[in-house]
Amino acid sequence: MAGWFVYVIESPRDTDLLDGRSEGQALCSALKLAEIPHFYSLVTTPNSFEVSLGERLAEASAKSEGRLPILHFSMHGNKEGVALTNGKFLTWGDLRTALQPLIERLEGELVVCMSSCHGHWAMNMALNEDPARPYGALIGNAADANWSDSAVAFIAFYHRLFSGASLEESVSAMRAASGDNNFFLTDGSRVKSAWTTMMDRARSANLVAALRGIPPQQGALARLFTDEPVLPEPRGALSRVFDSTEPKT
Numbered sequence: 001m002a003g004w005f006v007y008v009i010e011s012p013r014d015t016d017l018l019d020g021r022s023e024g025q026a027l028c029s030a031l032k033l034a035e036i037p038h039f040y041s042l043v044t045t046p047n048s049f050e051v052s053l054g055e056r057l058a059e060a061s062a063k064s065e066g067r068l069p070i071l072h073f074s075m076h077g078n079k080e081g082v083a084l085t086n087g088k089f090l091t092w093g094d095l096r097t098a099l100q101p102l103i104e105r106l107e108g109e110l111v112v113c114m115s116s117c118h119g120h121w122a123m124n125m126a127l128n129e130d131p132a133r134p135y136g137a138l139i140g141n142a143a144d145a146n147w148s149d150s151a152v153a154f155i156a157f158y159h160r161l162f163s164g165a166s167l168e169e170s171v172s173a174m175r176a177a178s179g180d181n182n183f184f185l186t187d188g189s190r191v192k193s194a195w196t197t198m199m200d201r202a203r204s205a206n207l208v209a210a211l212r213g214i215p216p217q218q219g220a221l222a223r224l225f226t227d228e229p230v231l232p233e234p235r236g237a238l239s240r241v242f243d244s245t246e247p248k249t
Helices: 016-017 022-033 046-053 055-062 094-106 119-126 147-161 165-178 188-212 236-240
Strands: 004-011 037-044 068-079 080-085 089-091 111-115 137-141 184-189
Touching: 004 022, 004 046, 004 119, 022 037, 022 068, 022 111, 022 147, 037 046, 037 055, 046 055, 046 094, 055 068, 055 137, 068 094, 068 188, 089 094, 094 119, 111 119, 111 147, 119 137, 119 184, 119 188, 137 165, 147 165, 184 188
Parallel strands: 004 037, 004 068, 068 111, 111 137
Antiparallel strands: 068 080, 080 089, 137 184
16 A cells, blocks of 8 residues: 555635535545545635645644655646635646645655646646756646546545555546546656756757747647646656556455
8 A cells, every 4th residue: 555645635615615515525535434544624715725734734744654645636726726715816836836845845756636627737837947846746637627527536546546556547547437538647757857858949949040040930838738648757756656566455
């Protein structure tokens, strides 16, 4: 079994709260039944969001018997980021800033699950050239996703992962369970490396174009966003689950 616990951070709309609709609570009920270690934080404002990633996460980690957290965000979102209950919008850059101290403490091994519309676009957190580490792995949907499909998908994902399956196998299980093939797995280091290489080539091309007095070519960024997920490569602690070995019985 992977040495993880699931740390759920949920920020529904106020109407979701009014109607008693909570994907995060439904997930936690399933995790409890499966005896998967987990903790839950309901956040509604930037302040409570900060507390959830600070002292509450520290308390959860202290009770987790040495396990590493998988951050599970249950929120409404779009291609630019996610929203809190009070309407405050967090861009992917905002989320990256909030997560960076934890990413550094975990030496780039942080697994992030985005249960939101367009959660796969959180890969933008790795599109930079600074020396800071990116996330370890990201699981999210590349399109719109309703709560019922997301709940079923992530229940299947965690069930398989905590039964010993690899991340790839677990994502395959969530696709099969939900009937939604828009759930993808990306590796932060590979995304960051691809971005850095692309930017280096773009700068070289722009320099050549400037020297030749012709307009630079456009569209290099589009090649980074393909229809297929960026498949991860084994490294560090995550190498145990980035493989194709049979799950433990």
